[in-house]
Amino acid sequence: MKIYRGNIIFTKQKDSFEVFEHGCVAVENGRVVAVAPNMDPWKGQDAEVVDFGDHLLIPAMSDMHVHAPQYRNQAIGMDLELLPWLENYTFPEEAKYADTSYAERMYRRFVRDLWRFGSMRVAAFATIHLDSTRLLMNIFREAGMGAFVGKVDMDRNCPDTLCETVEEAVRGNEALIAEFKDPNALVKPIITPRFIPSCTPPMLKACGELAQKHQLPVQSHLSENTSEIAWVSELEPESRNYGDAYNRYGLFGQTPTIMAHCVWTQGEELELIKRNGVVVAHCPTSNFNLSSGMIPIRTFLDMGVKVGLGSDISGGHDLSMLRMMVYAIQVSKMHYQRDKTKRFLSLSEAFWLATKSGGSFFGKVGSFEPGYEFDALVVDDADLNHSDYSPLHRLERFIYLGDDRQIIHRFCRGQEIPEPRIQ
């Protein structure tokens, strides 16, 4: 057993923080045994104590939606609108991932940067390419970080370089699933139809069958912007709404499912999300950058819809889940400005979204309650703590002002994760 000491902060529930000033968290076999305000519970026991002094000790964060192969395009081309941006930036870049040596150079940097910003669990889109997707999974595995990685499936409305047949898609997925079949592994496959406009009905059907057959989770995009929604209703006239289009193919909560964006989700679609337990990946920076809109998150939370936060590189420009919390609060404040019954997100709610709520997709992850996997960050905020702030004010300043510089240790499943090597 190891006992870590520090200023421990986490959220059991969204409305309040648990704070243990100079407290202790005991960890055994990668999991939290207990949290306590002092060493009393372990008096006389044989435990190694690691004292982080006055540093903050918080759960690591989960990035619920990110496109790994768009890492090179992070923070460029923001002057373009969605369609020319996809044509000029996204698709040509993803096509490069046919080349595994290019993929390795970029994917190693990408994983290193997730590490820098303290995201220890990730739900990532790769590309259609089997070899570079396998490479990304191995890079995560080598790093010791947790990830669901999806080989992207798409067979319409995309350039030839990124099109495949349904048979190719199924074969590629089956190969990865066979290689990464340990259900307890940190890195696992996830079925990833790009989105309805990129997938023919046979492709969607095949994806649903793969998820069902192997009991694998699913990730895709939903109701990101109004033109896209109109397009989907043309492509899938038999579906009652965009979400129903996935649902009809067994891709909407039949196995654990993440749907990114859901900016315009309401009414029947929202009820279906709730009923099926679909997890919404809220990606606020992306929703700003691509002029998508502002998610009505209070409505989602009031209904009990599951929500996590996503960076959505490269629609989003920032890998830091700290920044995602800030943006999520700010989006909620714009709804509150117009309708005072839509209470804005509190700091604890934003923190809970980025840790326990998102983390629940990966198992018992994102909290320090007993039984949770010990995914943690040690934060040395001395440079931000110039005026003797309280632990919660220190956390707030770290969330609003901090960056990778303050994160001095990172743990995933109880192991300290060293800086992943880049090329």
Added chain:
Amino acid sequence: MKIYRGNIIFTKQKDSFEVFEHGCVAVENGRVVAVAPNMDPWKGQDAEVVDFGDHLLIPAMSDMHVHAPQYRNQAIGMDLELLPWLENYTFPEEAKYADTSYAERMYRRFVRDLWRFGSMRVAAFATIHLDSTRLLMNIFREAGMGAFVGKVDMDRNCPDTLCETVEEAVRGNEALIAEFKDPNALVKPIITPRFIPSCTPPMLKACGELAQKHQLPVQSHLSENTSEIAWVSELEPESRNYGDAYNRYGLFGQTPTIMAHCVWTQGEELELIKRNGVVVAHCPTSNFNLSSGMIPIRTFLDMGVKVGLGSDISGGHDLSMLRMMVYAIQVSKMHYQRDKTKRFLSLSEAFWLATKSGGSFFGKVGSFEPGYEFDALVVDDADLNHSDYSPLHRLERFIYLGDDRQIIHRFCRGQEIPEPRIQ
């Protein structure tokens, strides 16, 4: 004469960048003489050449609205709404500035951090306290940075500790004006009635007379949120709108004037701003954090209203004008999402706002055109430039992803500015 070489980027006008890859800018007596793609114009001349290699060389930025004494409150208390936040955080903190030793410790850190983030010109609110306001001005002067610093004037709707009489306010302002009277100095006073709700008509009248008598600029707050606007219309029933309330006291463009926020400015008030040449300080992070709203900036720019960007610490949480550019673009994209005729801000427009447009309040500042004061930043973005980006993509990545780490030299009025000392 000195010639600085580097990848030079600036904006002459808002719609496009001037780019000189491995170009030259010649500086004499603190001002730009010329910019050229190479050394040819200065062949055989006696000039010292400083070569910044592959680094970016861009104009420094101007922060058009910031509350220096709220520095300690940066990024805390964001869960509170405006009124309890003012009562619990803002006013108690400002009251501490009666103590000049506290003020010195905080103001030195504040100025050092402005320096870190590359803001070489600032329009700052201090507090009502003469001595600590003088101290702040001297700290800016010692640093070699440019600032308009306002002793805040207020005499109603504020705690006793921050109330003064009109006579005290006039006496304090006159004292500072006498001490800082060099019109060519980098640090100068600015008349600063806090905002209409904090100032009785006699106080507003006295402020207008001070500005007129000494031909000094003015700064205050305008139309930040809807409750405030309703309050002002009760307090100043004879005014046609909030802006007109300032205008009637000679505080609205009679001398150069900055009005912070203007989120809800429209109609007659907007026309008055335009007619009087009032400069709008757009503070997008603050407008999110305080649930104020989203400024319709395209309307302002289309009308030719002058706009700059402000951090508004501590309503805003971030001192970086890079982040202000990103947020300004994102706010404009939310208007564009609803009305496609309201084109969103381009990167060059956002850059122009933070440099040349805001800088114009300080003189010929914020561009590298001949005659402009050489306020510049040298940006070593090697850590962000991992994949051979073009100079403009490098600038875009620096704006979206960069921070103080990439800024390796800072110039103000031709002088390199070393790190200001803190206590």
